[in-house]
Amino acid sequence: MKIAAAAGGGLFLGFNWSDTTAAPVVVDAKHIAAGSVKFNSYLSIGSDNSITIISPNPEIGQGIKTAFPMVVAEELDADWKLVKTVQGHLDNAAFERQVTGGSGAVPHSWERLRKAGATARHLLINAAAAKWGVPASEITTADSKVFHKASGKSGSYGEFAEAAGKLTAPTDIKLKDEKSFKLIGQSVRNVDNKNIATGKPLFGLDFYREGMLFAIIQRPKAFGFKLKSVDSAAAKAMPGIVDVVTFENSVAVVGKSTWQCKKAREALKIEYEKAADLESSEDHNRIFSNLMDNGEATVRRKNGDVEAAFKGAAKVIKAEYQCPFLPHSPLEPMNFFAHVREDGVELVGPTQTPDRARGEAAKITGFPPEKITVEITRQGGGFGRRLSADFAIEAVHVSKLVKAPVKVIWTREDDMTGGTYRPAVRYRFEAALDKNGEMIGYKLRGVGINSGNPTREDNFPSGSVDNLLIDSVEHKSAITTGPWRAPITNFLAYAEQSFIDEVAEAAGKDPIEFRLALLEKAKKSPAGEVKYDVDRMIAVIKLAAEKSNWGKKKGVHQGFSVYFSHRSYVAQVGEVVVEKGKPALKNVIAAVDCGIVINKSGSLQQVRGGVVDGIGHAMFGNMTFKAGTPDQSNFNGFRLIRMNEIPEVDVHFVDNGISPTGLGEPALPPAGGAVANAFYKATKQRLRNQPFINEEAFKGIS
Amino acid sequence: MASFKLTINNRAYNAEVEGDTPLLWVLRDNLGLVGTKYGCGIAQCGACTVHLDGKAVRSCVLPVSAVGKAKVTTIEGLSEKGDHPVQKAWDEVDVAQCGYCQAGQIMTAAAFLKEKPKPTDEEIVGAMSGNLCRCGTYHRIREAVKVAASKTN
Secondary structure (H helix, E strand, O other): OOEEEOOOOOEEEOOOHHHOOOOOOOOOHHHHOOOEEEOOOOEEEEOOOOEEEEEOOOOOOOOHHHHHHHHHHHHHOOOHHHEEEEEOOOOOOOOOOOOOOOOOHHHHHHHHHHHHHHHHHHHHHHHHHHHHOOOHHHEEEEOOEEEEOOOOEEEEHHHHHHHHHOOOOOOOOOOOOHHHOOOOOOOOOOOOHHHHHOOOOOEHHHOOOOOOEEEEEEOOOOOOEEEEEEEOHHHHOOOOEEEEEEEOOEEEEEEOOHHHHHHHHOOOEEEEEEOOOOOOHHHHHHHHHHHHHHOOOEEEEEEOOHHHHHHOOOEEEEEEEEEOEEOOOOOOOOEEEEEEOOOOEEEEEOOOOHHHHHHHHHHHHOOOHHHEEEEEOEOOOOOOHHHOOHHHHHHHHHHHHHOOOEEEEOOHHHHHHOOOEEOOEEEEEEEEEOOOOOEEEEEEEEEEEOOOOOOOOOOOOOOOOOEEEEEEEEEOOOOOEOOOOOOOHHHHHHHHHHHHHHHHHHOOOOHHHHHHHHHHHHHHOOOOOOOOOHHHHHHHHHHHHHHOOOOOOOOOEEEEEEEEEOOEEEEEEEEEEEEOOEEEEEEEEEEEEOOOOOOHHHHHHHHHHHHHHHHHHHHHOOEOEEOOEEOOOOOOOOOOOOHHHOOEEEEEEOOOOOOOOOOOOOOOHHHHHHHHHHHHHHHOOOOOEOOHHHOHHHOOOO | OEEEEEEEOOEEEEEEEOOOOEHHHHHHHHOOOOOOOOOOOOOOOOOOEEEEOOEEEEHHHOEHHHOOOOEEEOHHHOOOOOOOHHHHHHHHOOOOOOOOOHHHHHHHHHHHHHHOOOOOHHHHHHHHOOOOOOOOOHHHHHHHHHHHHHHOO
């Protein structure tokens, strides 16, 4: 702290970033584990019995920084109270797949983490056996200690760490029987709780360094614009501004504080020119209608003879569902730090794909990847937005141009209007029923705007319908899109599960019985390949039906939905009650099969949060455009769900001992359908478009 | 540029900034108190909540020139050892997912409980609905406020 004498008595504390008492945002694992024995990429044990476990994957709120070390600690038989968890830096030599996306980190690393812990335990046992002169097979472990019952000897892991570190690790290691897990399956609190609750600098936006400059960037105000000319004279003359630099279609105001840069950006005079169509939401509606009927479709899956099935049908049901673009809105806006030096590049910040950030920095600077370091901070949400590297690319460009360490900061408005949205999609579903109400034909066409393949052609009901056609049409737009939590299925699941409800009703069947019959059919006489586990799906359906007391609650309108995504299975029942003539969503009951639950507390919240996220965006989320410019730019125009709008969420996990299959996303997709189907029961009106709040059926309700 | 004398967490600070600079950015960029978060800049999300003479305010829309002699408390100064009943409840209930909004939630809850030590469920929801949590930890926030209330006399 710099201390300055002040008139009027007392001391005024100035501030200097180089000697701040705040802990650094990024902790160097090597530093923490100094003096410890490194057993493998994940694990070090100190002679003081401290255990450091590195969690290499980015933490965006999915709880990986707690769950990963739990898996290592379980196989190690570590005393969790002695474990220190550290976020790993990007290190391709030590770790694989340092990515947070696709709910894939746990399924990918489950075996690796278990082996890391089990191998170290094996070595500690052998070190103790050698010292005590007893057979290793007679040594047991618990709570970071080794025991030899016959001789009464015991010792801490710390005592044997050094000797164990000198032994050769076995190539084949026996893992625990899952039934004997002690830590896995417990409720373990988030390892960063204390830091979060006391305001420690953890997040990318919290990263500061002496001499660091700030940059706020003006990007084209409409999708379809490109930069024509910049007059930055007025901005440059403003207080605190160091430089204004231009790269690609961006103009960066670089200065000494966020606020100064933000104000100076308003003084920029920029001209743009049209480089592509400036689309409005009305254009999108017209494009959807046109492409739905006339577009050139790519066939995604075809079984049997769909045309014949529809010709011979006793009843045909047809419906269209549409969703808007959505921004991700992580509460921490995009930001990134870069320092392009003469001998390499330092990157620090919130990214779900650190290796992509490094690759892009290498391309821009010409440095080989090994000259570029990436430190991963805690991230204030991701939801897929941080899979992109655009913000890292910007930081590298600006740092290179101004030859200084720079943190690029996006304002909320930048974050919301800056693109990479969940794509807007329209679906047309058609179902053919025979005279017994059996679904003999199914058609789905998805039209997406920069959506890639807007279908998941091998998901249910594929495999359960003999005659099926799933195809899609793509419209290319200047509006940028990207993966948004549970890509595609975040909307497709709702549309499909609402439509299945419509079909069940037309067939005169209970929605759950109707689905179960289709799944039995997929099992007994599958139509083509079945790429989901029918039994796991049936099990969550039955569990949700049981826990919700399906169909037996008086005065409660229940809606059902089930979806398979990211390897996991989730069924949900939404419950709507009519109060004073208005329907109100009261409860959601969720049955979840994600295999073995690692952290009960984290998993429970992940499901609840997924349901709240799914309902919130289905209900309120809406991004519209006028001539390429987003109409919504902050939380006053774009509505996020709040505490007074949530239902109770009751969560039940299937206990089947299957290796974990991922939970960051799978609870979200079924939420919209469960709610929409429950509202239908209460109001007899279908919600076919998101956001629900804009639907005719919903007017005057919320 | 002007010079502002501020009392933050019972310490005296001096900030050399333009008077229209929001307190939020003075805390973060000038004084190294980064626990107070930027979320929206227009008082919609509550991530930037601090106490001004004990009352919860949105520091993103509070110009530093308007702070005057008021005492500012940030999340760093809510308690000496991070053991304010609300902070402890947040850990006990294991509220945080990403954690970014939680400093603001905690500051809102702490000011609210000071005014209403024994709130009803409805009052809790009313007080906390001004703060956004993008991860959807609302159930646990509600629970943690109840836990904190039960432990505060």
